[in-house]
Amino acid sequence: MNTYIALLRGINVSGQKMIKMVDLKTMFENLGFVSVKTYIQSGNVVFKSEKEDVKQIGSLIKQGILEIFGYEVPVLVLTHEKLDSIYKENPFLDRIANGEIEEKKMYFTLLSNSPDTTMKKELETTTYGKEEFIITEEVVYFFAAIGYGKTKLNNNFFEKKLKCSATTRNLKTVIKLLELSNL
Incomplete structure (x- = not known):
């Protein structure tokens, strides 16, 4: 399993694109990610996955957010090593x-x-x-x-x-x- 950090841009800022972290965590788990942890309300998620392509993982998360929450949100996925x-x-x-x-x-x-x-x-x-x-x-x-x-x-x-x-x-x-x- 690889450890990743997803950085979501522009959620929960000035009342825009509001997403509860508990709901975001559930969405990540439903996408097949494990050991999901969120940090503060601004869209920081640490998780594990067997997938290896960070661009593909980012696209999957972006699509999940659009389908579940209805928001177009840029997503940047990094490995622990990269950060x-x-x-x-x-x-x-x-x-x-x-x-x-x-x-x-x-x-x-x-x-x-x-x-x-x-x-x-x-x-x-x-x-x-x-x-x-x-x-x-x-x-x-x-x-x-x-x-x-x-x-x-x-x-x-x-x-x-x-x-x-x-x-x-x-x-x-x-x-x-x-x-x-x-x-």
């Missing part, structure tokens, strides 16, 4: 460790596919005040200096600019998902 790699490759880790960056202002915008190369270069050559980010093929590591609630560099911003679907999680959530998926 761990993304976490460990965070270029801001040293600055967080020495207190230069507040942990609560560290975000990961996980990309569903490689970002548009031209737009990536354009973003990297523009400054956004104290806000800092580093774009890779899989994730935008983002230090929201003014706070995520105040920044214009949110998930929608990066999706539009990089021309790919994305979902954002804070550092605390990434660490918790690594803990839950390491069991």
Whole structure:
């Protein structure tokens, strides 16, 4: 059995696309997944499956959500190893460790596919005040200096600019998902 983390984008945000975690867990189990655990209300699910293709698993979950709850929801599925790699490759880790960056202002915008190369270069050559980010093929590591609630560099911003679907999680959530998926 392989362990996976499903990240659902845009559920239970500002009263939109409301899904109870108990119902989401049941849906995952009905899809044949086992050891299903949810974390907070924003669509984080850790589960096990014998399936190996993360794109196929994501499509299955997306279709299940549409059929059961009636919502079109982008779904990104990662292995524990992939999320761990993304976490460990965070270029801001040293600055967080020495207190230069507040942990609560560290975000990961996980990309569903490689970002548009031209737009990536354009973003990297523009400054956004104290806000800092580093774009890779899989994730935008983002230090929201003014706070995520105040920044214009949110998930929608990066999706539009990089021309790919994305979902954002804070550092605390990434660490918790690594803990839950390491069991």
